[in-house]
Amino acid sequence: MRNVSFVRSEMLAEQTPPLTSIGVIGWARENLFNGWFNSILTVISLYIVYSFLSFLIPWVLTPTWKATSLNECREINTALTGHHSGACWGVITERWPQFIFGFYDRSILWRPILVFVLFLATIAPILFERVPRKLFLLGPVFPFLAVWLLWGGSIWSPVFSFLGLVLGYLVWRSLKERVNAVILLLSSIGVPIIWWMFLTEPASGLLAEIIPYEIQILPSRDFGGLLLSLTIGLTAIFCSLPIGIFLALGRQSDLLIVKVLCVWFIEFIRGVPLITLLFVASTLLNIFMPPGTNFDIIMRVVIMVTLFSSAYMAEVVRGGLAGLDSGQYEAANALGFSYWKAQRLIIMPQALKISIPGIVSNFIGVLKDTTLVSVIGLFDPIGLTTVVLADMRWNGVYWELNVFVALCFFVFCFSMSRYSMYLERKLRKEN
């Protein structure tokens, strides 16, 4: 008898999956039309997107880039479509340098551009690993160079200010092995401060008389546009991170008085709107200084924005510190690390890594908040909008200007948030 097997001995040929579950149709069925509720949502969403785009695209795509006044724009749009509801981009063609550089002297625009390029070169090694490490050397030089290039003046004052930094470093290196930590710290901070307070000005003045070399001086009121926003925003961002870290450490500290002072500072700054602090900067800060002091408005604003964002930064870093496993602190203690060494080598690298999203969203917040300076009369991009609207030819082009300014800020803020996501991914992989 033949052996009748119920088990198939050869495989069936593979069949292609049904058309409705692969490709575009399959994707659409799974993501857009699974169930009646989702189908309705999809149809409504498509309608919203369609009506939005059908309004937006004709408005954006108008050939008005060469118009020289609002009326001319309207003529172009009317000739094209029969009604004058398109955008008027002529104002952007005409005014975009102003929105970027403000009233900065047009003949020396290479200076802010060079500063921006140098800035990118300075932060490149921090942002990306592949960039040559030698660019780190640009870091200490950049602030002095940038201030000199932006505001102009004699070359000797930035040179001598920078020498203060070099002096501090030399003192630190020569005393490192010989004296204890406290004296080392005090002397390597104290010597440059004495240098800056008493010697920089006479020395640079003297040299300026012997070898005069100076570039055109630009007053702060000429600063405007994105240049102003970025100057204030980036300075505040880079100063607020270290201050914020120290405030967070102070708030977590066992020293009662230090802790109370830090908590008061943080709660006070976080409790008032930035705009009131800017009012303080514009009207009141000079009253707090010794009589006769009258320092620059941009500097006053930078101080206030820095204080503001450092309080928020402190809270973000405190969140990171709290999120850290307490075993890390105990392990550092068990290994006999001193407080600062433990912070530097064990606690901070991990705490800062946890708080990257918070830190970056704080950076974004600072950059956005710089627009508030328009309320106290500085010409940041929003302040410039009123200047342009005061021009008879462009009276009434709110949308185009606001959309342009919004795009500028969006580019910076969005790229920052994307970079933070990239950083998070990269750091997660390394673990």
Next chain:
Amino acid sequence: MAQHQDFKKPTFELSMLLYDTRYRSTSFQVIALILFFSLIWWLVNNTMSNLAITGKDIDFSFLVHESNYDINQRLLEYDSRSSHGRAAVLGVLNTLVLSAIGCVTATILGVFVGIARLSKNWIVARIMTVHIEIFRNVPLLLWILLIMSMVAHSFPVPKHFRGADPIATMKLFDSVALTNRGFYIPEPLFSNGFGDMGFFSNSFYISIDLIVILAILIGSIWASGKIKARAKRIQEETGIRPTTWYLRLGVIFIPTILLLVYLGFYLGYPELKGFNFKGGIHLRNSLIALWIALSLYTSAFIAEIVRSGILAVSKGQTEAAGALGIKPNVIMALVILPQALKVIVPPLISNYLNLTKNSSLAIAVGYMDLTGTLMGITLNQTGRELETLLLGMSIYLTISLLISAVINWYNRRNDMVER
């Protein structure tokens, strides 16, 4: 053999202040305190000498002087002969009104966007992502100005409502007029009301009707809570939950409705008289623009909070509840939401705080909040920067600290529940 060594009892030396851990922290703190007080002394000293040079003094008497300016959006009686102090109070009220309505709409919108962003529907999730990115990455001030110009330019002028065949018509059964000067909505009026009650030698009036209605409403909600507690107790004892929803609805609404009927409640509709609308509540377009802008901007942040809160509840919770045979919508209400809320609420309240502080941007569109009155026109008219800014900042600080206290209270309460 044990070696003995005579230890001298350590005597106090000056260097121990620095090297001995027993004294070091104290000496550091004393140094910090001395530095702090010398900073304060330096600032006060500078301020005093600067004030002496300009011939000013610190004087709050301007608060009772005539203000000579008008506040267009107001909750209390006010005219240009009222005092600066009263203007400041109106400013605070305007700040609080704007923040309150902004928080409500921002929460509703934010929760909707946050949940919709988690939707399995690809296009809905994408739209919500775009919404969040657009509003988070563009400065709030820009949104306020944009929406202000939209509100001011895209609604009809009041005269378009006139005539037999008007260009524009009132919306919602002729009760709401949307004009370029703002929105006119019906106002609640009482034909048989109790009148007003004066406070502080009749400088402030509060409607007694409002107080009575609020009291009755709070009482009804309390009674409804009692009914719920009783239902829960019965459920614990017998395992059967009595149906109480109609009872609770009745307890909440019937007393209030009866009271409204007794007071002769009716709506006062806005009417076009002359060149403008009269009657009803006039919401100026600065208020409308700020409301919309603050709600949209804050909703993007709230949406992210809601999303991360829901994602923070591990998937095992849903699956475990499903394995116990609980229905999906009950899982959401009794398992997911209570856990997500614990993550959501603290940052949510701190976003309310941000919204309140951001409402100070009202000065950019001329809405008279605290920044616009006390720290704006009053400052410019009286030239008293120190006093006005000090007062204004302390008011904002008080509001913020109250809200922080709420967050702390919530966190403490939830920490205790956690096991």
